[in-house]
Amino acid sequence: MKRFSLNQATTKHWPLPDLMAGCAAAGVTGVGLWREDVQAYGVARAAALARDHGLAVTSLCRGGFFQQNGWADENKRAIDEAATLGAPALVLVSGGLPAGSRDVDAARAHVGSAIGELVPYALDAGVQLAIEALHPMFASDRCVVANLKQALDLAAPYPAEAVGVVVDTYHLWWDDAVWEQIARAGRERRIACFQVADWVTPLPAGVLLGRGLPGTGCVELRRFREAVDAAGYTGPIEVEVFAEDVWSRPGGEVLDETLERYRIHVSDA
């Protein structure tokens, strides 16, 4: 339980004060937050609220989208927000192909150089940039970084305290190379964040909102948790589920079910 963190995206419509109070009441000690919600509430105010509830902000989602104009300023703002919240990691969703482009190699190379430009700023702020590989079904429109090896290769030129990776079960489960890459990520001290969601089918149109709570799908979640542990990761374990059917339910009810499922399917038996 002490490593569990509720990523805010799992209970998307739960207002921030209710979410924090609900987490504290349930004995949860960490939350992963999202920029839009934090900005709407006020960044400093959200930071104070988390402190008041004894909650660590385990990550901030999300920077990245390096194909958009103004990405540098926007990512610096995101780094500042993470620092204000005390979040050790800023999750990067790197963006897809530029409009009209088919050059996925160039898009990936741009992600690498863009991250490089942010490294000094991130080091100054004490925030680790966490490159997230998204499932390959998002490669064209959300994130050209499509497996853990690509994420680690992009991180490799930069110091680990500035650039790490996210290990997310939903995005990575299908890849038989993921186990050796998790071990590599540990050796290279790159595991910035570990996120858990389950894979369920059929996928909905647009494929974004079809994830499952832990244990509802086919992912070997405990195997992933044991693999990041074996790689030396001792940080938080965020449950992050995007799903319309989960979002339609009361936040407290979802948290209770998430905690129960986390105990059964993720944490030490």
Place this chain on the structure above:
Amino acid sequence: MKRFSLNQATTKHWPLPDLMAGCAAAGVTGVGLWREDVQAYGVARAAALARDHGLAVTSLCRGGFFQQNGWADENKRAIDEAATLGAPALVLVSGGLPAGSRDVDAARAHVGSAIGELVPYALDAGVQLAIEALHPMFASDRCVVANLKQALDLAAPYPAEAVGVVVDTYHLWWDDAVWEQIARAGRERRIACFQVADWVTPLPAGVLLGRGLPGTGCVELRRFREAVDAAGYTGPIEVEVFAEDVWSRPGGEVLDETLERYRIHVSDA
């Protein structure tokens, strides 16, 4: 043009005799066929019809689905049908996880051993089993083989004349390792079939029927064609597109557009 082959799935509702006549009239010399349609028409009759139109059957879709009861007999029937049609390759869609299972490693291992059991039968029939890696978004419910490296690793224990792989642009485009794996596939003489479709978003619900005709999406199709050529592949180039909006149009019109797009986006400039 002489390498172009129309995969029947692109013009799903075009009756087989019309499709063959339309291909012959357009100067097309190859077709990829599907078992259900061939069975409905009669296998020997379909073979004769193709011969009468001067059409080579470049592949038969599909065997595989090794998680289903009776897979061995069913795949032997498929091999027989491919032999009757003169199709050099039987495309294998290997199937997803067994119901209730999360053991993707075991499912992949089963695919490998199942293929091994079919090798003698395939060699006798002169039909190459062509392992197709499907996009990872299909890994749980259609095909646990999710990239070209996995397909080649599964093929490796068996002779190349019995077991090859499909290189399909739609399924593989996101993978930066695909270029070295295509080169490997060439060295190992495993490229049994080259199939072309484009990647377009947003994906529809169920994600099966959202492919694009060549040039409508973001895949570097010519780069793939040049890569398989550089790997020594001289065989047919099938255009295989599953898409409701394509299927709703007259077959002849789709063929004309497909040929035009093939010239612009796939074949030698």
